[in-house]
Amino acid sequence: MKEKAVKAYSIPINAPNDLINAYFEAKKKALKEIFSHIVYSQRGKVHLNFKKEDRRNLRSKLLKDWTYSKHYIDSAINSVIGLVKGWIKLYNRGKAKSRPEITKKTVYIKNTLFSYKNGILKISIEPRRRYLEVNLMKHEYLPKDFNSIGGLLLTENKLIITFKKNVKSIEPKGWASFDVNLTNITALINGKIVRYDLKQLYHIHRVYEKKRRRIQKFSKNKPKTAKKLMQKYSKREKNRAKDFMHKLTTKIAEELSEIESGAILENLKNIKSRVLCKSRNLNRKLSKWNARQFQFMLKYKLKWLGLPVKYVNPKNSSKTCPVCQATLVAYRGRLMKCKKCEFTMDRDVVAVLNLQMWGSGVTPKALIAHLRAMMGKRLIDQNSHLSIKVYQP
Numbered sequence: 001m002k003e004k005a006v007k008a009y010s011i012p013i014n015a016p017n018d019l020i021n022a023y024f025e026a027k028k029k030a031l032k033e034i035f036s037h038i039v040y041s042q043r044g045k046v047h048l049n050f051k052k053e054d055r056r057n058l059r060s061k062l063l064k065d066w067t068y069s070k071h072y073i074d075s076a077i078n079s080v081i082g083l084v085k086g087w088i089k090l091y092n093r094g095k096a097k098s099r100p101e102i103t104k105k106t107v108y109i110k111n112t113l114f115s116y117k118n119g120i121l122k123i124s125i126e127p128r129r130r131y132l133e134v135n136l137m138k139h140e141y142l143p144k145d146f147n148s149i150g151g152l153l154l155t156e157n158k159l160i161i162t163f164k165k166n167v168k169s170i171e172p173k174g175w176a177s178f179d180v181n182l183t184n185i186t187a188l189i190n191g192k193i194v195r196y197d198l199k200q201l202y203h204i205h206r207v208y209e210k211k212r213r214r215i216q217k218f219s220k221n222k223p224k225t226a227k228k229l230m231q232k233y234s235k236r237e238k239n240r241a242k243d244f245m246h247k248l249t250t251k252i253a254e255e256l257s258e259i260e261s262g263a264i265l266e267n268l269k270n271i272k273s274r275v276l277c278k279s280r281n282l283n284r285k286l287s288k289w290n291a292r293q294f295q296f297m298l299k300y301k302l303k304w305l306g307l308p309v310k311y312v313n314p315k316n317s318s319k320t321c322p323v324c325q326a327t328l329v330a331y332r333g334r335l336m337k338c339k340k341c342e343f344t345m346d347r348d349v350v351a352v353l354n355l356q357m358w359g360s361g362v363t364p365k366a367l368i369a370h371l372r373a374m375m376g377k378r379l380i381d382q383n384s385h386l387s388i389k390v391y392q393p
């Protein structure tokens with residue numbers, strides 16, 4: 001089966017700020033015009049009455065002093081229509097708080113505005129006069145194995161490029177399962193328990209949390225400075241955390257590709273605050289962030305390689321005995337013990353064993369027997385029977 005996979009990357013550029021500003025103003029004007037075509041029904045609902053003719057009029061109005069390529073105006077109008085339609089949906093559900101606004105200085109560049117040849121991306125700024133040329137070969141981390149480039153997004157300092165690839169789906173030889181926690185990701189890959197350490201990621205968040213607290217202390221006296229600093233630090237924190245997750249998921253995707261394995265992930269829609277008993281709000285937020293980011297990145301990287309991803313309802317995944325399906329109870333530290341057959345195991349390992357059995361329909365019997373034998377001897381260190389892979393980017 002053939003499928004299309006996408007990957008988005010951003011590269012730093014010297015952006016044409018005059019175009020970005022002009023586009024921003026054009027979008028504001030378009031919003032004002034399009035919003036005036038909103039009709040309120042007697043029942044308090046709204047809809048958009050913006051006809052082809054209205055669009056033509058708006059287009060020629062916006063093109064009056066426009067020196068840049070004309071397609072930018074079309075994309076500005078489309079994006080504003082999208083924005084207004086999104087707002088209408090919210091409004092009709094009673095969820096729109098205020099009128100829509102143009103806040104971001106981003107330019108969507110559709111494929112009629114650029115060409116790609118021999119590694120050079122050539123973006124039209126002014127027709128037949130001015131171009132923005134970007135040499136993609138200069139950026140080593142960009143994918144080389146793509147078939148085409150989708151739309152581009154231009155901001156004041158970077159260009160976001162969407163790469164597209166036609167992939168052939170691989171029938172997986174096995175399934176790996178993953179359980180994402182606050183300070184580690186536990187996995188069952190090719191019959192082996194692997195643990196990826198997230199302490200470094202946790203540390204990144206803690207460092208910035210401390211900085212935020214320090215800023216909060218003087219935010220009353222200097223609110224503007226505080227706000228600026230806050231934004232700066234959140235951005236850095238996000239970038240560093242994302243960078244960590246990117247490296248980790250790239251590595252895991254490569255590992256799975258070598259053994260042609262699919263991935264079984266927890267369906268996050270079913271997740272409750274199972275991850276943390278200590279219910280510290282920040283920690284809960286962080287483990288949620290970890291899980292979402294990890295799944296999102298791993299999924300598109302595996303898709304790019306033609307490997308499938310399955311989602312399993314994680315309910316009771318760390319409370320069900322993988323041997324006899326009876327209920328496990330908390331035993332010591334992170335250990336869980338079966339009331340019926342006395343199987344005792346680290347709760348994250350229990351979770352990946354169950355996720356894999358439920359998702360693939362296959363019981364990793366040899367592994368369970370092995371873990372059981374190890375435990376029969378004596379449980380001194382709860383991790384001694386695991387092969388711990390400490391991941392350090």
Ligand SMILES: [Zn+2]
Pocket residue numbers: 321322323324325326338339340341342343
């Ligand atoms: Zn049991």
